Amino acid sequence: MGINGVGSQILKTTDGGATWLAVWPDNSTKTPANLFLSAVVRTRTSVVVTGVLAQAYSIDGTSFDDSLNDYLEPSQDAECMPDGDFAIVVAGNKVNGVATSHTGATWTNIDMGVNSTIWLARYGAFPTQSTWFVTAGVFPTSSTGDENFKPMNENLGRDKMTGKFHFTYDRETSTPPVDCNVDPLNCYSAGVFKTTDSGKTWTQVFSNVNQGDNIYPNDIDCFDANNCVFVVEGDTCRILSTTNGGASWTESMHDTDTACSLVYTVMLSQKETWIGGGHLSALNFEGRFWHSTDGATTWVKDAVKGLYILDIDMNTLYGYALGLDASGSGMQLLKHVQ
Numbered sequence: 001m002g003i004n005g006v007g008s009q010i011l012k013t014t015d016g017g018a019t020w021l022a023v024w025p026d027n028s029t030k031t032p033a034n035l036f037l038s039a040v041v042r043t044r045t046s047v048v049v050t051g052v053l054a055q056a057y058s059i060d061g062t063s064f065d066d067s068l069n070d071y072l073e074p075s076q077d078a079e080c081m082p083d084g085d086f087a088i089v090v091a092g093n094k095v096n097g098v099a100t101s102h103t104g105a106t107w108t109n110i111d112m113g114v115n116s117t118i119w120l121a122r123y124g125a126f127p128t129q130s131t132w133f134v135t136a137g138v139f140p141t142s143s144t145g146d147e148n149f150k151p152m153n154e155n156l157g158r159d160k161m162t163g164k165f166h167f168t169y170d171r172e173t174s175t176p177p178v179d180c181n182v183d184p185l186n187c188y189s190a191g192v193f194k195t196t197d198s199g200k201t202w203t204q205v206f207s208n209v210n211q212g213d214n215i216y217p218n219d220i221d222c223f224d225a226n227n228c229v230f231v232v233e234g235d236t237c238r239i240l241s242t243t244n245g246g247a248s249w250t251e252s253m254h255d256t257d258t259a260c261s262l263v264y265t266v267m268l269s270q271k272e273t274w275i276g277g278g279h280l281s282a283l284n285f286e287g288r289f290w291h292s293t294d295g296a297t298t299w300v301k302d303a304v305k306g307l308y309i310l311d312i313d314m315n316t317l318y319g320y321a322l323g324l325d326a327s328g329s330g331m332q333l334l335k336h337v338q
Contacts, residue, residue, distance in 0.1 A: 086104055119191050138185075205242075274319065
């Protein structure tokens with residue numbers, strides 16, 4: 001995140017969010033312009049931040065350097081695996097799948113070996129060292145006439161140079177989506193891919209393409225190798241879960257409002273899950289939190305007016321959520337105490 005007019009920054013807090021220090025950029029060796037998409041903290045000193053132009057890492061928690069490879073390989077999801085290694089989901093020119101690293105300095109790329117035109121990697125979950133899940137899919141590409149525009153999802157994009165977000169409210173004026181075999185730039189697909197051997201082989205465990213449902217996937221999280229929750233959005237928003245490692249999926253929430261959005265998922269236990277997103281309407285702009293304590297069977301919704309929730313990080317005691325205001329230029333950090 002960053003200050004409007006300044007561009008992207010990496011900020012750090014050591015007092016629970018009361019104060020923040022900008023720790024990137026701090027010298028001329030850093031990439032001068034980058035669009036940061038995700039961050040993961042392994043320890044107080046070991047951090048990875050993913051971006052559109054380059055990945056960044058720190059081994060002291062204060063100074064950041066660009067990774068030595070995977071330039072121009074965008075990643076919008078960063079995670080920690082059980083052994084402490086970093087894993088990022090990459091949708092780039094060299095790899096469509098996962099990249100792993102011990103420190104973030106260099107990355108080992110693992111391609112899923114699927115058609116990236118239709119199954120573009122988006123988010124991942126790494127419940128065990130060898131069992132991983134990756135959501136993949138596409139949505140109609142927003143045309144702004146600006147080559148610097150980077151779509152984050154169907155509702156939201158960001159200018160790679162200024163860092164400012166842009167919302168897409170009016171979906172009625174766009175060209176109706178078609179079959180992905182006809183035009184992969186104007187279609188929807190939603191899938192989940194699974195590996196049980198650390199990326200050597202992959203199996204598709206969820207597929208929805210060319211079925212008229214017009215959905216694509218965002219985040220997935222798993223408490224263990226069997227229990228996972230993931231979200232889709234598009235013409236509708238849905239929460240899906242599995243208790244058998246993806247062999248079957250159960251839909252437990254279906255919002256038919258086309259302005260709804262479900263972005264990020266945190267599964268705290270086999271029973272408790274949090275989901276963040278929002279309602280992207282100019283007349284009713286709000287961030288939304290969905291909470292389940294019965295194994296993703298039922299959900300309670302809470303809303304915050306004027307914010308769109310981009311990311312959440314929770315544990316059993318408290319959590320943080322990053323919200324974007326209706327102007328697209330301001331950010332707020334929310335803290336929740338259970």
